[in-house]
Amino acid sequence: MMILKLLAPIILFAIAILQGLFAEKINKIKWLKITLICLLLGSLTVGLIIISLDEKNANNFSKQQKDNIDSLRIENAQLKNNLDSLHRALTKGMDDRSLQEIELNKKVSELNIKLEPFVKLALTKYPAYDLQSALNKIAQDIENAKKLAEPPILIPNAQEISRDKTGLNMLLQFKLSKNQSLGQIIFYAEIEDGSTAKIVEFWPSTKGGAFNSGPDSKMIAPDGKSSRLIYSLIGAGNPTFDLKVTKAVTVRITSNYLPEPFITKIE
Known part of the structure; x- marks a missing residue:
């Protein structure tokens, strides 16, 4: 393209010089005159083509530049939105953390x-102890007092099975978890x-x-299944109690002083 841009004016310039120097001879030689005219027309055609191509390239370049600018604007807008979202998230996170710290400090104060x-x-x-040790001693005192205040529970202690003609008898005895009247x-x-x-x-x-x-x-x-x-x-x-059944069986014993059911076999 650069060669064509340089060649067209050179040809025109050369034709102009030849026309000026050898006008009379050229006019007498028909084929030379026709050749020069063809060269002139060719140069003009090339010039027009070059102008057209330059204009097209300029338009394409301008369009490409515009597209690039539009693309950059879109990317900048997206980047701005992302930054705004990140800023909002960070701000909210800091606000939430501040609220959590305030709530935590409030609970600690309470x-x-x-x-x-x-x-x-x-x-x-306990003046002889440091604060933590003294608090541990108080906690132990509270736990001991709680245990003392709890009602006693029954613990299965002895079991005897005897048999007669009418069935089997179980004598079941419990002991107390602590020495306290029931x-x-x-x-x-x-x-x-x-x-x-x-x-x-x-x-x-x-x-x-x-x-x-x-x-x-x-x-x-009435059905003899519970008592x-x-x-x-x-x-x-x-x-201590006696429980008599008609034949060997598994029984479930519960009580207001038993922490959980006691299941045993009578056989």
Whole structure:
């Protein structure tokens, strides 16, 4: 393209010089005149083509530049949106963190207020200890007091099985978790595993100590599958009862002083 741009004016310039120097001779030689005219027309044509191509290239370049500028504007807008979103997220995160810190500080302050009496008590009761050790001692004192305040629980201690013509009898004795008088004792006995065995007797045993009972102390269901026993000990003793069933079976024992059911076999 650069060669064509240079060639066209050179040809025109050469034709002009030849025309000026040899005008008379050229006019006399027909073929030379025609050749010069053709060269002139060719140069003009090349010039027009070059001008057209330059204009087209200029338009294409301008369009490309415009497209590039538009693309950069879009990318800049997207980048700005991303930066704005990131800024909002960071701002929100900082705000949330600030709120969390405020809430945490509030809870710590409330906890300190609640702990203040214990701190004073700990330092007063255990002045020879540092604060943490004194608080640990107070916590242990509270735990011990809690255990003392808890009602005693029954722990299975002894079990005897005897047999006669009418069935099997289980004598079941419990011991207390701590030396403390019991109030009203309630036992429940239930037949397990869908057995056809029945409960025929359920009564306290004097082997556990003297007891008080009443007309409604014992209740056995009509189908013999469950029973209830209510009584109280007189003075010290270990709750003990006799449970008689018609044949070997697994029974489930529960009580108001048992932390969980006691399941055992009578066989």
